[in-house]
Amino acid sequence: MAYSDNISRLSRLTAILLKLQANAYVTIEKLSEHFEVSKRTIYRDLASLEKAGVPIIQIEGKGYGLMEGYRLPPIMFTEAEANALIFGEKMIAKTKDQSLINQFTKATDKIKAVLRKSEREKADFLAQRTIIGKNWEEERTSNYLSDIQKALTNFQVISIEYRKDGATKNTQRELEPFAIYHNTKENWVLIAWCRLKHEFRSFRIDRIQKLTRPGKKFVPHKMTLDEYVEIQKRKYSGKGVTKG
Template identity: 55%
Template structure:
C-alpha cells in the first residue's frame, strides 16, 4: 500500500466517524476538513457506498447514514481514552449542571465501547485525577500522557527533578495520582529515594522515562490518601 492509499484509507475511516457523530454533513464540510477537493469527497462517498455503507443523500443538504444502521464501535487507543477522562475532569468544573450531566453521560457511553482492560484503566485514572482551573492557560509541562500511562499500568518511572533550590536529583517513583490545584499540575507518587509519598510539579521534571518494571498497585483511594496525610 503506497502513501496515497494509506492517506485515503485514513480519510475514509475519518469520514465514517463524521457520519456517526453528526446528523447531516455536506461534501463541502468534508472537503474543508480534510483539505481535499469536493470531487475527491464524491469519490470517497461512492467508495463507502460500494463497500456496503448505506449513505443517503439529502438533495441540497448533504449526507446522512441510513436510520438504524450501526457501524461497529470505534476502538480508542489507551492514550485517547485517557485524554477523554482528563477532559471529563475539566468539564466537572463547569458551572452548568446540565452540561456536566450531558458530558458525563457521553463519557459513560464512550467507556462502554472500550475493551475491559482499557475500561478499568480509564476508571482508575478518573478516580486518581483532580483538577482546578488553570487561569492563565499556560502550557508548562508535556508529561501528562506518559504519566497517565505509567499510573494506570503501574510502571515505575524515573525522573530528573529540579527542586525549589534549583538542585536536580534523579528519582525512581511509583505514580499514584495527578492533581491540579494551582497553576501547575502535581504528581503524587511514592518516592523510593525518600521512602514516602511526595508531590512533584510537572513543570520541574526535566527528564522522564517510564521503566519496564512494575510496582504493586497502591491499595488506598485518592480520598483515603487525603484523609490520611492532610
C-alpha cells in the first residue's frame, strides 16, 4: 500500500470514529456514500477500529454505534499552543484562496471544541486583539487550493483551464502537481509537471479558470523540492521558474 493510501485510510478511520462518537448510530450506506468508498471498505474499517480496541456495537435495524460511555480522550493544549493556533487562523483568514480558509476554519472549530473553557476564553480574547495587516480588503482570488492539495498528496492528475496574464483565451492543461508556494505578492502558485509542455511549470492559482480531477494517477516524481529549487537556481540564475 502506498504511503499516501496509508495516510488517506488513517484519516478516514479517524473521521469514522468521530462520526460514531457524534451520532447515536450511523449506517454503512451513509458512511460509504460520505467517504466515497465501497461498503466492503467500510466494514473493513470498522473491523480495524474494533481490533484497535474501539467498542463498536451493532444496533439492530439501524446501524453501528459506540458502546455507551465510551469517549475519545480529550486533546490537551497548552495556552501557548492554543495562542499559536489563533495566530494561524488569523493569518489564514487573510489568504486569497477561499477553499483554504473554509478547511482551516473547520479544523480550528474542531480544535476549539476540545479546549478547556479557560483556554477557549483566552483564545477568543486574543483573537479579538490580534490584527494581521496583509490583504486588508480580504480579497478572494481563487477557490482551488484545497483540491490541488488533495491531488498533490494523492498523486492525482488535474485538468485546468488556465489564462496567462494579458491573454484573451484559456489554455487547457493536464498537470501533475509537485509543490505549492506563496509568493511575495501574496499569490498562491502551483509547481507542476505540464503534460502539454513536457516540463515543470509554475501556475498562479488565481489564473486557473476551471479545475477538475479526472481520476488519473501519476508516478510520484523522485526529486525533492529542495533539489528542484537548486535546479531552478542554476538554470535561470535567479529569474524564477518558467511561467505556465
